Amino acid sequence: DTAVSQTPKYLVTQMGNDKSIKCEQNLGHDTMYWYKQDSKKFLKIMFSYNNKELIINETVPNRFSPKSPDKAHLNLHINSLELGDSAVYFCASSQRTGSHGELFFGEGSRLTVL
Amino acid sequence: QQQVKQSPQSLIVQKGGISIINCAYENTAFDYFPWYQQFPGKGPALLIAIRPDVSEKKEGRFTISFNKSAKQFSLHIMDSQPGDSATYFCAASEGGTYKYIFGTGTRLKVLA
Numbered sequence: 001d002t003a004v005s006q007t008p009k010y011l012v013t014q015m016g017n018d019k020s021i022k023c024e025q026n027l028g029h030d031t032m033y034w035y036k037q038d039s040k041k042f043l044k045i046m047f048s049y050n051n052k053e054l055i056i057n058e059t060v061p062n063r064f065s066p067k068s069p070d071k072a073h074l075n076l077h078i079n080s081l082e083l084g085d086s087a088v089y090f091c092a093s094s095q096r097t098g099s100h101g102e103l104f105f106g107e108g109s110r111l112t113v114l
Numbered sequence: 115q116q117q118v119k120q121s122p123q124s125l126i127v128q129k130g131g132i133s134i135i136n137c138a139y140e141n142t143a144f145d146y147f148p149w150y151q152q153f154p155g156k157g158p159a160l161l162i163a164i165r166p167d168v169s170e171k172k173e174g175r176f177t178i179s180f181n182k183s184a185k186q187f188s189l190h191i192m193d194s195q196p197g198d199s200a201t202y203f204c205a206a207s208e209g210g211t212y213k214y215i216f217g218t219g220t221r222l223k224v225l226a
Contacts, residue, residue: 043216055212090157100146105157
């Protein structure tokens with residue numbers, strides 16, 4: 001039973017299109033994240049939600065909009081896709097016991113913008 | 115100041131050898147330093163982590179060495195195996211921020 005699952009695993013689309021990636025975690029965690037991994041493997045945080053509340057919003061273009069309908073789900077919608085959006089997007093979750101929690105990552109969603 | 119610098123970018127080690135990956139940070143408020151391991155096509159997974167109140171932590175063949183005064187920490191993989199071939203990321207977090215800053219990653223290849 002997958003702990004953090006993302007769909008779809010692969011996305012190929014044209015510039016200018018809109019796409020969504022869905023994420024679900026069954027670990028009972030209270031915090032979820034979106035990370036972007038570029039072609040050089042660099043991992044950069046985009047957003048984080050804690051109990052459905054947005055707590056981290058890095059300098060990400062407004063074309064990216066996260067939505068957390070409940071604490072087990074965090075979706076990412078991207079408008080007007082650009083070539084530079086091509087990357088692997090990872091969803092992660094953690095339980096904020098104390099001040100730190102182990103990050104559990106999904107397997108990633110590879111987005112290719114043509 | 116939020117960066118975590120990681121080196122080397124890539125590393126090739128013979129089976130049975132020691133793999134060493136280094137990281138350095140500037141923000142003295144960081145208080146948790148994990149290492150993540152990522153295999154191709156998978157998400158990163160926690161390997162081992164350390165807090166700055168200890169100088170070393172060992173789990174099996176994996177050891178973190180931590181030098182608080184130098185603001186550096188490193189991962190040592192003893193008796194490296196081909197199955198250890200992966201990308202390794204160091205990271206740092208400041209308590210209460212909910213944010214991990216990742217290093218740039220090290221691609222390790224262990225030759226059989």
